Amino acid sequence: MNALCNETRVRVRFSEVDSMFVVWHGEYVRYFEDGRESFGLQYPGLGYMDIYQSGYMAPVVELDVRYKFPLRCNDEAVVRTRYVETAAAKICFEYEIRRVEDGIVVAVGRSTQVFTDSRGELQLYSPVFYQEWKKRWLK
Amino acid sequence: MNALCNETRVRVRFSEVDSMFVVWHGEYVRYFEDGRESFGLQYPGLGYMDIYQSGYMAPVVELDVRYKFPLRCNDEAVVRTRYVETAAAKICFEYEIRRVEDGIVVAVGRSTQVFTDSRGELQLYSPVFYQEWKKRWLK
Amino acid sequence: MNALCNETRVRVRFSEVDSMFVVWHGEYVRYFEDGRESFGLQYPGLGYMDIYQSGYMAPVVELDVRYKFPLRCNDEAVVRTRYVETAAAKICFEYEIRRVEDGIVVAVGRSTQVFTDSRGELQLYSPVFYQEWKKRWLK
Amino acid sequence: MNALCNETRVRVRFSEVDSMFVVWHGEYVRYFEDGRESFGLQYPGLGYMDIYQSGYMAPVVELDVRYKFPLRCNDEAVVRTRYVETAAAKICFEYEIRRVEDGIVVAVGRSTQVFTDSRGELQLYSPVFYQEWKKRWLK
Numbered sequence: 299m300n301a302l303c304n305e306t307r308v309r310v311r312f313s314e315v316d317s318m319f320v321v322w323h324g325e326y327v328r329y330f331e332d333g334r335e336s337f338g339l340q341y342p343g344l345g346y347m348d349i350y351q352s353g354y355m356a357p358v359v360e361l362d363v364r365y366k367f368p369l370r371c372n373d374e375a376v377v378r379t380r381y382v383e384t385a386a387a388k389i390c391f392e393y394e395i396r397r398v399e400d401g402i403v404v405a406v407g408r409s410t411q412v413f414t415d416s417r418g419e420l421q422l423y424s425p426v427f428y429q430e431w432k433k434r435w436l437k
Numbered sequence: 438m439n440a441l442c443n444e445t446r447v448r449v450r451f452s453e454v455d456s457m458f459v460v461w462h463g464e465y466v467r468y469f470e471d472g473r474e475s476f477g478l479q480y481p482g483l484g485y486m487d488i489y490q491s492g493y494m495a496p497v498v499e500l501d502v503r504y505k506f507p508l509r510c511n512d513e514a515v516v517r518t519r520y521v522e523t524a525a526a527k528i529c530f531e532y533e534i535r536r537v538e539d540g541i542v543v544a545v546g547r548s549t550q551v552f553t554d555s556r557g558e559l560q561l562y563s564p565v566f567y568q569e570w571k572k573r574w575l576k
Numbered sequence: 577m578n579a580l581c582n583e584t585r586v587r588v589r590f591s592e593v594d595s596m597f598v599v600w601h602g603e604y605v606r607y608f609e610d611g612r613e614s615f616g617l618q619y620p621g622l623g624y625m626d627i628y629q630s631g632y633m634a635p636v637v638e639l640d641v642r643y644k645f646p647l648r649c650n651d652e653a654v655v656r657t658r659y660v661e662t663a664a665a666k667i668c669f670e671y672e673i674r675r676v677e678d679g680i681v682v683a684v685g686r687s688t689q690v691f692t693d694s695r696g697e698l699q700l701y702s703p704v705f706y707q708e709w710k711k712r713w714l715k
Numbered sequence: 716m717n718a719l720c721n722e723t724r725v726r727v728r729f730s731e732v733d734s735m736f737v738v739w740h741g742e743y744v745r746y747f748e749d750g751r752e753s754f755g756l757q758y759p760g761l762g763y764m765d766i767y768q769s770g771y772m773a774p775v776v777e778l779d780v781r782y783k784f785p786l787r788c789n790d791e792a793v794v795r796t797r798y799v800e801t802a803a804a805k806i807c808f809e810y811e812i813r814r815v816e817d818g819i820v821v822a823v824g825r826s827t828q829v830f831t832d833s834r835g836e837l838q839l840y841s842p843v844f845y846q847e848w849k850k851r852w853l854k
Contacts, residue, residue, distance in 0.1 A: 312595070317593045317594065317596075319595050
């Protein structure tokens with residue numbers, strides 16, 4: 299299998315825990331973003347700032363999260379971010395977050411990003427920089 | 438149609454806007470939660486703290502967001518939160534966020550919550566307080 | 577007395593409450609910012625985006641907070657933001673946050689902002705737009 | 716000198732950067748908290764959850780931040796957290812945050828925490844667990 303994957307660690311901050319003593323569900327959006335940024339460091343060219351410097355933006359247009367098990371204060375977790383190939387002018391990722399201590403899956407999710415130019419116009423075709431990124435890293 | 442709905446307003450904070458000059462996508466999770474809490478004030482009994490005082494918790498287990506149009510700093514938006522009936526021991530909501538200025542839809546989404554007791558045990562049947570809430574407000 | 581003041585309301589969000597059942601102390605920085613932005617709507621010209629459109633930025637360089645009493649989930653509070661006159665090229669505010677229910681002071685604070693141009697260069701003299709703002713609103 | 720110190724690293728997240736392309740000033744409160752929690756791991760007993768398990772809470776009652784230089788997206792920084800001795804029933808810390816790349820100081824600050832029991836009553840004398848922590852680690 300030739301899927302592009304990245305793994306990165308996050309540690310739960312006190313401020314991320316809600317009054318039910320578990321990580322507030324919105325914080326996982328940040329963990330996914332940590333995963334994406336870490337992916338972008340491993341396979342350079344897909345980080346937010348890389349994309350911006352290529353003259354584009356890549357806003358998230360779809361985000362799905364499934365919560366399986368709560369994380370708690372000071373827990374460490376691994377975010378596994380997998381690039382999902384698509385012919386469309388989109389960037390698709392799947393995520394799996396596991397607690398380090400016992401490997402239990404705490405959340406999974408997926409996101410889709412599209413491309414806009416710097417004025418916010420949707421790009422129907424993949425920008426050249428993205429085509430080149432794909433050529434370099436896929437297969 | 439007898440759907441239970443709530444509308445509440447949010448105003449975009451400077452700190453919610455990212456370096457692409459639009460609201461960071463994770464902030465919409467907060468807007469949905471604002472919608473849920475406002476719904477809980479209109480149809481009392483489903484706010485986080487109400488549920489907690491009934492001896493239960495209602496963690497979000499599914500969350501989907503579709504982003505349609507970016508909100509920007511100081512924009513005002515209306516969050517419309519609609520209760521979706523289900524026979525399962527779950528609370529399901531659908532959300533629609535529109536920019537006040539022109540009514541354009543900026544995001545839609547849905548969430549599912551389950552019930553646990555105070556030790557975190559999943560409840561397979563709807564707690565009595567929720568059955569009563571349904572009796573009172575549905576039909 | 578001719579102090580320029582603004583009052584605005586905030587409602588505590590579930591996500592702002594920490595696992596001690598009180599508002600996490602970092603959230604008050606957002607409430608102060610809400611106060612500043614609301615002040616900028618009442619006395620136009622000092623909001624972040626106004627300043628930015630004048631070709632400047634006004635980063636916060638000093639921030640002090642004194643916490644007096646905890647806010648809890650769903651509490652409503654009033655943020656009172658008072659402009660503090662200074663001859664320096666700075667914007668100084670004082671803040672007082674009171675719980676609506678009983679008027680108890682929950683936090684006080686102050687902030688200082690300086691001016692930079694769009695490349696981040698510190699401005700030693702007040703920009704013209706700020707001099708004019710002062711002429712208009714102070715006495 | 717026998718000051719107790721901890722150093723820990725933070726990496727700036729995209730979501731922490733505001734529309735001026737710098738880290739939003741409120742995020743430094745989180746960096747300080749990261750410093751405190753990391754300190755609590757090095758000198759066990761002063762983390763939020765340790766204190767809570769001893770039957771107490773230690774709310775922050777004073778927080779001062781001085782901003783010296785902006786951090787930007789993906790910057791790495793070191794938070795240096797120094798315990799400041801006091802005879803009072805308080806926990807005092809000083810913080811210094813430096814950018815890793817060049818060692819430049821980006822922010823300094825200090826915080827004061829007091830003790831309350833689990834019902835929120837202020838403790839005028841240091842709890843036993845804190846006296847013992849001091850005996851163990853100071854001198």
